[in-house]
Amino acid sequence: MNPLDILRTQGLGLLAAIREAGDSDLLRATFSASQLVRYRRAAEMLHRAPLARQRLAQASLERILVITKHARGLRHGDRYALLAELALLDGSIDDIDLKARDIVRARNAGNGPNLGRRAVRGGKTTDTNGNRTFTVTGPERDIKRLLSTLDARARSLRAQDTALTYEQAMYDALMTSTGPAPYSLMPQVIIPLPDWLRLRSHDGDETIFAATDGTTVTGAELVSGLMADDHVAVLYEPLVGPVNAYRAQRHANxxxxxxxxxxxxxxxxxxxxxxxxxxxxxxxxxxxxxxxxxxxxxxxxxxxxxxxxxxxxxxxxxxxxxxxxxxxxxxxxxxxxxxxxxxxxxxxxxxxxxxxxxx
Ligand SMILES: [Zn+2]
Structure with a gap:
């Protein structure tokens, strides 16, 4: 069987094999952690849904992932029966995605938006451009209202600066509306002693230091004092004397x-x-x-x-x-x-x- 045929028809077998393999190094060497979360969720659901399994015997991995994702979104009623129903949908993966979403939305209608799922996620990982991304999930009306406010501001920003893309203008609008939040915690910058000596002779501008809030700081930024207001620079050397409380207190001081x-x-x-x-x-x-x-x-x-x-x-x-x-x-x-x-x-x-x- 060629690799494309395997992907096109062996989704169920792949998920069963992943479920069987449990927590193995082999899986972690093959898939990312977030992929494994998606695959395992789908595999668990199918394991409990014999009729859906029967109907998806020749389905692609992506088709199974799309319909299990939507079936899980059902708020009241039998998700496994719904899964078997969604297993009958055909067409392109994108078509199935849209149809399944509509079906489940219709079943959930009348319950109002699920406020329990409101969330701001991510923002922890820095990409290769030095940027971070977060996502906001909330009732459609809230999100629409927020985006409309930003949209109005973004349009006026673009009128002043025609080089701005719409996405850049939306970002600028968001940032000027909330402003950078003041740090409530004071992050430390960890500086090894030898690096500190190099920094003092201005030979270490490119060195990257880590801070305890998960960001990084360059030697140049440190020296120019840019971070002085909201970071404590801590010289780290191994001879920090013991600061021990033994059984005197349960929580760290x-x-x-x-x-x-x-x-x-x-x-x-x-x-x-x-x-x-x-x-x-x-x-x-x-x-x-x-x-x-x-x-x-x-x-x-x-x-x-x-x-x-x-x-x-x-x-x-x-x-x-x-x-x-x-x-x-x-x-x-x-x-x-x-x-x-x-x-x-x-x-x-x-x-x-x-x-x-x-x-
Ligand atoms: Zn953790």
């Missing part, structure tokens, strides 16, 4: 937080990008199991991953747990699987800097 934010830079769970300033301070040995509130026993984890962590090492593993190895590095493990957060920015964390400086 502000000094501990500051040090751990610089040391860990972001949530230490594999694949997570939540900056440390938005993280919780996780006890590697749970407080209820006698863990101390000490620097070496605390790790930055976002709210979600702090909640997912298997706190009891004696129970059978579920989501896996965070531990600290003998070499001081943080790792996640579940059974025999060991993974780390390999985000490139972590090379600039205080933990990485401390490791590089010869002791």
């Amino acid at each position: 502000s000094k501990q937080r500051l040090i751990i934010e610089g040391r860990d830079l972001m949530c230490q769970w594999p694949g997570c990008t939540t900056p440390a300033t938005e993280c919780q301070m996780h006890h590697v040995t749970a407080w209820k199991h006698g863990g101390n509130t000490n620097l070496d026993g605390l790790v930055a984890l976002c709210r979600k991953h702090n909640g997912r962590n298997d706190d009891s090492p004696d129970r059978p593993p579920r989501n896996g747990r965070i531990d600290i190895g003998d070499d001081g590095s943080v790792y996640w493990s579940r059974g025999d699987t060991v993974r780390r957060n390999n985000h490139p920015l972590l090379d600039k964390s205080g933990r990485a800097v401390a490791k590089r400086v010869p002791q």
Whole structure:
């Protein structure tokens, strides 16, 4: 069978195989994390829908993904029956997408917009152009009203500057209407000691430093004092004395937080990008199991991953747990699987800097 035929007809088999494979390195080497989330959701749904499975026996992967996505959007009633119904739709993938959306919208009509799904998402990852993207989801009327307001402003901006594209003008309109939010947290910039010495002799303008809010700062920006108002520059060297509270307090104090934010830079769970300033301070040995509130026993984890962590090492593993190895590095493990957060920015964390400086 040629590869196109496989994609065109073997969607169901592919999803079943992905479901069977569970959490494997092979899958992670083949698909992105977000693809796997989509595939697994669809596979789980089909697993419970025998009639839909029968009708989709020769369907493409994309067709299955499109109709399972819409069937999941049904707010009241039998999603599996609806899935079997949507499995009968034919035409191009884009046609099926539109038809399925209409069918499910009609079933959901009368319930009003689902306010529970309102969200602003993303904005955490910087692209190759140094930009970030976020998406806004909300009731159509709210979004329409917001865009109309921006549209009016964007038109007047374009009248003043004909070189502006519509999209650029919409962005400018959004930014001038909300303005940059003042930082409520003060991010630290992590500067290894040797780099600091180079910066002082103006030899390090191109060096990129990481900040605890997940952004980066160049040496030139630091030297010119651009960041002085809203960043604290922290010289990171390994001889930070212990700031330990043992059992005196359950929660990390502000000094501990500051040090751990610089040391860990972001949530230490594999694949997570939540900056440390938005993280919780996780006890590697749970407080209820006698863990101390000490620097070496605390790790930055976002709210979600702090909640997912298997706190009891004696129970059978579920989501896996965070531990600290003998070499001081943080790792996640579940059974025999060991993974780390390999985000490139972590090379600039205080933990990485401390490791590089010869002791
Ligand atoms: Zn996380």
